[in-house]
Amino acid sequence: MTSVFKELKGLNGVVALVLVAAVLFWPALASDYLIGFGILLLMWVAYTESWIVLSGLTGYFSFGHVVFAGLGGYLMAALWLVWPEEIEIAGVVIGGVQVWASMLVSAAAAAVLALVVGYPCLRVRGPYFVILTFGVAELVKFIVINIEAGLSKSGRLMLGGPDTYTLYYLMGSLALAAFLLAYFVSRSRFGAGLRAIREDEDAAETMGIPVTRYKLTAFVLSAIIPGVVGALYVLRGGYFEPLQVFDPKVSLTMICMAIMGGSDDARGPLFGVVFLSVLSEILWAKFPLIYQILVGLVLITFVLGAPDGIWGRIVQATRRRAAGAVAR
């Protein structure tokens, strides 16, 4: 922990403080539309930071992370109005059970799904893992669609959800939690082990790193927050539709944001999220086709020109400047 406080001195600390303050006071200053945009930004931060815990650090490239969000969203919708409105624990009345009880269930379910799916899937490497995770996500999606069709439900309407402000701060907490998770994992001994797996799994195993346990732990850690985010996402829309909640584009957007920002450091995804979200907000509504084509071009340019992402570029530039200063 002391090293973290040391890190927070100077520029890093100022930036962190400004960011946290901006997130805290944003709803007080912004219009409804901008608060909605804020929720989206925070949602993508939570997704992308979670994703890099597994895929950025281990190189096991999950192309199906939306499955956790979808499961969380599905549970939130299925359990809507099932819980009592408030419960009493040791004389204290706690309200909002509808929301937080389902959030807890979603988190637990995402973790269990990651555990069950992760054990067999993480034995498969490289491109096979990419295709496998995509396949699992699509399979779960179509199973849910068939279940819903069997129950003759075409979408579920959820009335009486929490207001925008509550959702904003809940999403903000998740974004912060995901950021801190990525931050601490990437700086821990565990994180070093995950990077060793990325560089050379066989060598890592020979060195005594418990690769299976590490990979599985990373998978579960990276699944929990997306599960809860998915639950909140459904609440935000007030409507559950499997094709939308399990949309593979969500997995893809996480990947794009992480790669554009830089996926080896918790700070990287923030850049990717802001960059792509702002681009999308400006162009999506008016010129959807041009926006998509532009995203395609930007993606190719980033992979070829800045494979370490925006953050990787920043680090490079500052190092070069530091080296220049020393030389002088």
Next chain:
Amino acid sequence: MDVLLSGQLLIAALVTGSIYALVAVGLNLIYGTMRMLNVAHGDLAMIGAYVAFWMFSLFGLSPFLSLFLAMALSALLAAIFYHFIFKRVMASSKLLDRAEANSLLVFFGIAVILQNGTAALFTTNPRGFQYLDQVLQIGNAAITANRLVTLILSLILVVAVVAFFRFTLVGLALRALIQNRTASQIVGINIERIFLYSFMLGFALSGLAGGLVSMYEQIWPFMGFPYTIAAFVIIILGGLGNLFGSLAAGMILGVLETFGIAITGPNFRSILIYGVLILVLLLRPQGLFGGKRVVAR
């Protein structure tokens, strides 16, 4: 039960399977040699379909002639992508280190550009044309002439491609490259040229398949994705780099899909396809016809 035995379904399964095999053989060439996740593969079929559609609608050109144009355009796109994008990816060790991630993103970028570019040019309305749609009777099963031609042409082409790579020097070089990139470079194979050839031929086959499909199915800018998915299932089922395996697996998937839907209903199509994909990846990642050697990377 009568439907299952009538032969009608079998013909439908064979047509679907042969088109799948055609698309998958092309994907297998690209994936096998370059180890890149070509998620834009089905979109070349879309391009081919649009070429056939426009040539027919504007100039009344028979799809069988515009098939060559579709192939040429797809191969040209492949050459352009190769020279401007993939040559650089293959040359950089940093990009190759995470080849699956990077290739996925680059090909996704290409797919998005192709899909939305087509949509911007020709709108997203489904289109179609009639060509050779008289119904033929084979035994107690009926089939439209264009489907029959598709079946025969795709089978001939897939077998020709398989034979080409089995019996020619280029084919030998390509198979060597699939087995071991470094070793084939050491023995003097010009791997860059093989990359380019396999890339162009792979795309051309996909474009060709699209041209064939356009004769009997409606086309639209986002029609490619199901073909991409089917092709990935097939090359994993048939084995990476195993072209004959792709043919067999294509037919298996065609039969599985057609009969599966007939037995369980259309809602289960995707569950079936993804279920097969996951099972094969978990149980036999080397493919149904592969040896004992597990392809880890």
